[in-house]
Amino acid sequence: MADNRGLVIVFTGNGKGKTTAALGMALRAWGQGMKILVLQFIKGGWVYGELLASGKLAGFEIRQLGEGFIREGGKDAEVHKQAARKALEEARGEITSGRWDMVILDEIVYALGYNLFEEQELLDLISLKPPELHLVLTGRGAPRSLIDRADLVTEMKEVKHPYRQGMKAQKGVEF
Amino acid sequence: MADNRGLVIVFTGNGKGKTTAALGMALRAWGQGMKILVLQFIKGGWVYGELLASGKLAGFEIRQLGEGFIREGGKDAEVHKQAARKALEEARGEITSGRWDMVILDEIVYALGYNLFEEQELLDLISLKPPELHLVLTGRGAPRSLIDRADLVTEMKEVKHPYRQGMKAQKGVEF
DSSP: OOTTOOOEEEEESSSTTHHHHHHHHHHHHHHTTOOEEEEESSOTTOOOHHHHHHTTSTTEEEEEOSOSOOOTTSSOHHHHHHHHHHHHHHHHHHHTSSOOSEEEEETHHHHHHTTSSOHHHHHHHHHTOOTTOEEEEEOSOOOHHHHHHOSEEEEEEEEEOGGGGTOOOOTTTTO | OOTTOOOEEEEESSSTTHHHHHHHHHHHHHHTTOOEEEEESSOTTOOOHHHHHHTTSTTEEEEEOSOSOOOTTSSOHHHHHHHHHHHHHHHHHHHTSSOOSEEEEETHHHHHHTTSSOHHHHHHHHHTOOTTOEEEEEOSOOOHHHHHHOSEEEEEEEEEOGGGGTOOOOTTTTO
């Protein structure tokens, strides 16, 4: 029951708000003077509001590592696997670097769900965490082993989504 | 199906991440150059990481309007009701002011759940929204009428929480 224990936090589920909640957590931690790194395991190649924001905030860095979302007829699985493996490697280095107070591994659980790496590799990565570091993991489909390892797990459940009603993605909300 | 339609977004449920997701949404929108106002219907008197952060971000303002969380043996219900009524009034003014691209009414749904005002008053407030404004509402227990009115609803479901394991709230995560 140490007072400054870093938590392992998971945002999972099929609803909106996983990455968004992680960003909010980053903003809150940044407000407390913490240094935050976000490694995006999936969203390669996009320009997001959060990238624009982090560019303006000292001590808050976002790196896009992965390829785009995996679709039928999209890039070869091997391309995704290689990108995910490189991302894991980078995550290991940063988690153990002592440079950050919070590291967010965005969509790493989604990448795991597509078998871009093994469940055990993710658990091994978490075990590298220094005690005081907050580690945040997002993505749908968190496996039991991750939930068991985590301190705080929230499932985002989609109740209603505008895409279902034919509405387009909105600037400042979706991207 | 306009391209710049402002959405009504609800984060509800019993899990962590409702306010946090709203903050992440604020950060994303801020990154896009939008002007954001957060009105906190409940969290009076606390100092949060998000307050510290917003103080550093131009065009991102947070105002604490409500009293603290409602507890048995706490402040008189009438005190909470008056604070909520004033907060609603301020929300009406700001939503129609044209000054903001996104207004976040944090914990307004929680306040509604404690009958600090009527469901119809909340729906009337939403109906004042200019078409292009994004309106974000958070708090557990969103009623059917609000879900019907909203464009995007996510329920945050608690899967695992560190308090249950005797861990204290952590700086940068909980506050």
